[in-house]
Amino acid sequence: MKKFEVFVWPLALMMLVVVSGCGNSGSTFDQLVSERRSVRSYDATKKVTEDEVRTLIATAQEAPSWANVQGTSYYAVMSQDKLQALQPIMGSNAKNIADVNVVLVTTFKQGASGFFDGQASNELGDGWGAFDNGLSNAFLILKAKDMGFDTLIMGLRDADGLRRLLDIPNDEVVTSVIALGYGKAVPNRPMRKQLHEILHIK
Ligand SMILES: Cc1cc2nc3c(=O)[nH]c(=O)nc-3n(C[C@H](O)[C@H](O)[C@H](O)COP(=O)(O)O)c2cc1C
Numbered sequence: 001m002k003k004f005e006v007f008v009w010p011l012a013l014m015m016l017v018v019v020s021g022c023g024n025s026g027s028t029f030d031q032l033v034s035e036r037r038s039v040r041s042y043d044a045t046k047k048v049t050e051d052e053v054r055t056l057i058a059t060a061q062e063a064p065s066w067a068n069v070q071g072t073s074y075y076a077v078m079s080q081d082k083l084q085a086l087q088p089i090m091g092s093n094a095k096n097i098a099d100v101n102v103v104l105v106t107t108f109k110q111g112a113s114g115f116f117d118g119q120a121s122n123e124l125g126d127g128w129g130a131f132d133n134g135l136s137n138a139f140l141i142l143k144a145k146d147m148g149f150d151t152l153i154m155g156l157r158d159a160d161g162l163r164r165l166l167d168i169p170n171d172e173v174v175t176s177v178i179a180l181g182y183g184k185a186v187p188n189r190p191m192r193k194q195l196h197e198i199l200h201i202k
Contacts, residue, residue, distance in 0.1 A: 039150035039183035044099035059143035071109035089161030100181035107172040150183030
């Protein structure tokens with residue numbers, strides 16, 4: 001072997017290891033964030049597995065929460081009969097979940113996050129439960145994108161209908177419903193505000 005090859009091949013191999021170690025899909029964090037979109041049409045022929053749902057929720061669990069309360073719960077609707085039963089209680093969002101095989105209903109425990117000894121710590125009260133829930137869902141949708149899935153968070157839903165369908169306890173507040181699947185078409189990025197409109201450096 002030539003002297004030059006002795007150095008080049010190990011170096012090339014090392015670079016390959018480093019590059020392939022940058023996340024499962026090879027995306028950078030910025031790519032993930034910019035490519036994630038709310039997707040409203042899915043490929044009915046491609047299914048998400050139960051194991052993949054577990055991986056996703058394990059990542060969502062890594063999100064921070066008030067005093068590590070971890071008040072967020074996920075109800076993964078995957079059975080055919082329950083997916084059918086969701087249709088009439090999702091209103092205008094029903095069409096958005098028609099072709100997915102996983103719908104995640106998210107909740108947070110009432111009077112937990114933001115509370116000490118049953119007393120709200122400040123004026124936000126259960127707002128902190130919703131805050132933690134949103135953080136957890138943010139981890140979830142980015143991990144989903146990293147795994148090659150698309151998502152749609154839906155706030156328009158019938159909370160009582162979902163509670164009855166999934167036996168959600170009364171001390172849990174139903175928040176969003178998240179469609180999970182393989183998107184058929186990637187929508188354009190909705191415009192964001194100018195940075196100076198939301199960033200106030202004092
Ligand atoms: C809390 C919340 C509730 C939402 N509710 C709905 C909904 O009910 N139906 C829907 O089609 N999209 C819903 N969306 C998606 C937003 O419309 C979408 O995130 C926004 O337009 C920005 O687009 P992007 O996610 O592709 O960046 C919701 C998003 C959030 C975070």
